[in-house]
Amino acid sequence: MYDDLAALASTTDERQFAERAIEFLSRNVERRVDQTTSWGTGPEDLALFHETTDEEERADADAAKAWQRCRWEAGFGWITGPPEHGGGGMPQRYDSLYRLIEVAFDVPDMSPLRLGLGTVVPALVTSGSTYLLDRYAVGIQRGDIIGCQLFSEPEAGSDLAGVRTKATRIEDGWRITGQKVWTSNATFSDIGLALVRTDLDVSKHRGLTMFVIPMDAPGVEVRPLRQMTGGASFTEVFLSDVQVSDDLRVGDVGSGWRVATSALSKPMRRSLTRAS
Amino acid sequence: MTATQALSAGGTLAFTEEHEELRSVVRRFLADRSPETEVRRLMETIEGYDPVTWTMMAERLGLQGLLIPAEYGGASAGFVELQIVCDEMGRALLCAPFLASAVLATSTLLAFDNPRAHETYLPRLADGSLIATLAMTEAAGSWSGTDLTTCAVAVVDGDGDRFELTGDKVFVLDGMVAQLLLVVARTDSGLGVFAVDADAPGVAREPMSTLDATRKQARVSLQNVPGTLIGVDDTSSGPLSAALDRGAAALAAEQAGGARRTLEMAVEYAKVREQFGRPIGSYQAIKHKCADMLLEVESSTSAAYAAGWAIDEHSSEAGVLASLAKAYCSEAYYHCAAENIQIHGGIGFTWEYPAQLYFKRARSSEALLGSPRHHRELLAQRLGI
Amino acid sequence: MTAPVKDAGVDRSRLSEHEFAGELKSFLGARHPGRPPRGTAENLAFLRAWQATLADEGWIAPAWPRRWGGMDLPVALQAVYHREMTLARTPVPPTNFVGIVGPTILTNGTDAQRERYLRPMLRADELWCQGFSEPEAGSDLAALRTRAVLDNEVYRITGRKIWTSKAAIADFMLLLARTGSLESRSRGITCMILDMNAPGVAVRPLRDITGGRYFAEVSFDDVEVPVGNRIGDHDDGWRSARVTLGHERSTSLTAAAVRYQRVVRDLIELARARNQLDDEVVRQELARLITGARLLELNGARVLAQVLHGQTPGPVSSVSRLQHGLFEQRLHEVALDLLGADAMLDARDPRLAQDGKWVRGFLRTRASTIGAGTAEMQRNTIAEKVLGLPADREER
Helix, strand or coil: CCCCHHHHCHHHHHHHHHHHHHHHHHCCEEECCCCCCCCCCCCCCCCCCCCHHHHHHHHHHHHHHHHHHHHHHCCCCCCCCCCCHHCCCCCHHHHHHHHHCCCCCCCCCHHHHHHHHHHHHHHHHCCCCHHHHHHHHHHHHHCCCCEEEEEEEEEEEHHHHCCCEEEEEEEEEEEEEEEEEEEEEEHHHHHHEEEEECCCCCCCCCEEEEEEEEEECCCCEEEEEEEECCCCCEEEEEEEEEEEEHHHHHHCCCCHHHHHHHHHHHHHHHHHHHHH | HHHHHHHHHHCCCCCCHHHHHHHHHHHHHHHHEEEHHHHHHHCCCCCCCEEEEEHHHHCCCCCCCCEEEEEEEECCCCCCHHHHHHHHHHCCCCCCCCCHHHHHHHHHHCCCCCHHHHHHHHHHCCCCCCEEEEEEECCCCCCCCCCCCCEECCCCCCCEEEEEEEEEEEECCCCCCCEEEEEEEECCEEEEEEECCCCCCCCEEECCCCCCCCCCCCEEEEEEEEEEEECCCCCCCCCHHHHHHHHHHHHHHHHHHHHHHHHHHHHHHHCCEEECCHHHHHHHHHHCCCCCCHHEEEHHHHHHHHHHHHHHHCCCCHHHHHHHHHHHHHHHHHHHHHHHHHHHHHHEEEEECHHHHHHHHHHHHCCCCCCHHHHHHHHHHHCCC | CCCCCCCCCCCCCCCCCCHHHHHHHHHHHHCCCCCCCCCCHHHHHHHHHHHHHHHHCCCCCHHHHHHHHHCCCHHHHHHHHHHHHHCCCCCCCCCCCCHHHHHHHHHHHHHHHHHHHHHHHCCCCCEEECCEEEEEECCCHHHHHCCEEEEECEEEEEEEEEEEECCHHHHHEEEEEEECCCCHHHHHHEEEECCCCCCEEEEEECCCCCCCCCCCEEEEEEEEHHHHHEEEEEEEEEHHCCCCCCCCCHHHHHHHHHHHHHHHHHHHHHHHHCCCCHHHHHHHHHHHHHHHHHHHHHHHHHHHHHHHHCCCCCCHCCCHHHHHHHHHHHHHHHHHHHHHHHHHHCCCCCCHHHHHHHHHHHHHHHHHHCCCCHHHHHHHHHHHCCCCCCCCCCCC
């Protein structure tokens, strides 16, 4: 019944991995029946952004987290992650293989976790401290927490390097003030990966630093953005003197642009895999 | 002499000082009575208009009476004057039954030689106390009149003009607030237009949920409803067709006004919004979009008012130009409204920013009174192709 | 040599439009030369003779002062003139004196220059070309490099011009050459009249996409131009040469729009001949073209109406050239669609017969969005000058 899925593997090792994945998946979920191979059938919702009520949103987020936990416990939660942090330490192709197999099963909609897994974790892996990796990357991969992306601002759309949210050094860490816009999932996120300005005296790309901001910190306010369809898939996030400790800094001071660009290039690869 | 020979020889298509005065009076009035907050408020209502504003339009400015002869309390104004008013209303996205009542219904009544109907209805249309609307379109969603099934049966002991109507109409503009319905129905001898009291027993009305909440539309179903015959339309180029042409020409002017406003919005934003250290309007991609929009806005204006001028001059070209204008202005307005959103980037996609209101008005107006495709085919037929 | 021009005795500028049209129609009724012959030499002689007739009879250059051979007509009558000449399908003059050359000399030349050059230009006794574009200076004309070095009373010209229409038959060129540094751009350019028969001038025809040789490259090897041939001041050529007369452009463009409507009717006949007139898609395309041609006319009429009412023409006057270019291209694209497989043929194939004109036009109109200002440059100008959007390049 799953020979077609097992056949996606190219090597013996991959084959074994695929069989383990199939065994895990078939034990926990049904095979997707609405998988379509004929023209004219299939889901009709072509919307780029999904619009749901708050309750639906929270329920979707919880379901996604639960499934992510399930994956983690079976060893499929962080296939490429560093073993010392609970990951599988395997090459990217195993991750791609798992996803190709999982697509055939009726798992919950994982889009509430998309930004956390696709942008926040890669940023922490390339630039974050061990502390950040353990506390947040693992948390996201394990399905405990959800992350969002705090990049765009009203004055920084196409020109992302023009961000103005300011982080000022204080005794115990940093104080952050500013406004982010077009943030997906902020209403149910636990942390946000924030691109902020730490130095006004250098060229705009060099004065940026990346931080992890806990979304429940005092001073963080999330407001839904209503769009022309009538729905609200995005939010504005206002940061008013939000205090974060220095260990929430991701990478060196002034390295924010590099962290952002490498983080943003990752989701592309992942979504290409899914599409195929 | 073709319309344009006269245009270039007589200069009628330059707006006179009186035209400019009318335009500026209407613009000021609408800025006061129909700012965006008011538009958004009325969008959420079923009535879709403000009765106080409506009364002021009639009493202070005589707008509802523009097309109505002076002997019935109107202004006997030209169609170009009416278009200037529609142009400004399109620019302000005024929520009011003006197109329905003052243009389409009024033009329909005037198209038939029926003094009794004129005496009965025109004065009250002119003073704004009566709101009327044309109920024509049915399930097929067209304005061609060939696929109508609503029927009108003569009342046996009536004086020849009393009927009973049964059928279902859709896309009735401002159908919920109209007191007079001008219903197009099939009789034994062809299509007729009937005056129906919207509150008569047997009339059931229901709002339609529209893409463009600034223009209300309704479903109206009729079950043996009494109606008085206004007139019979026995040819495809008869009175009803002339009324629809007027509606199309007025709508074209409204579309031209909306398109011009979206161009203004786009240019204003492009001058002010900075990214990468300079206004986005300094990038050629944005400049070229705006230039293309200007070409469409100016062409829309020329097309719409040429149709209006032809109507005023009773030119044989009036129908040709009305169809030409409706098709062109529809696509031009849509394109400009879409580009306006594009030039605004993310903010253009939000509910709160006005760009989306124009976009929805544009797309909806494109379909109203017949699609561009329909009107281009009409244009070809009218030219004998 | 030059026949004396009959003194343009009749002042028609005060006639009513109806009377003027009547007089022009009766002149054309009597003197219309018919269709031009095909062969190159015969064609040119025919067109020159017709132009001489117009000049001698006082029916040429409606916007020019009568002193210099024109008709000095008010705008309304200029419009009638162009419309009637178009409707009567009169031949087009062999060289463009309306565009820039004549008005430049008229407006910025000395009396001696006007005396010497204008009437022979109007009679087509002397033919003209325009030396502006260069290989390195197309859209960015201010970057032109053809050098003019002042040496006593003579400018010595070295350099190259390209895309010069009709250079092979021209007697004179209106030349823009660099007298200042390259950095000085438009402030270091001088305008002058160059004798195409002077030693050092070489004309090499450019073969274009149509196969024809309408354009040429002109090279100058130390060509002498007397200082007396300079138009305007030294280094002031940029300003001197950017002259168009009054509303010549808008009146003649409106006439072009009338011509398009005839072309669209020809296209409808093509569709009919090919049994495609019942095809819904074809009908839609034709309706779009009918609309496009009418819009050109209506926009032109609106400009004219503004002028006649003493108003400064608004933004509608800035879109016409762009709109014309785009329309011409679309028109021919639709024509080739209608030709179906015949679109694979060259105009000379007998299968096409007179439909070959569509193929020729199709190729020719690739230049409609390039010549005399590319569509992109036109959009830049509209955006910056009309809409006030900020410039992104060095000011010209």
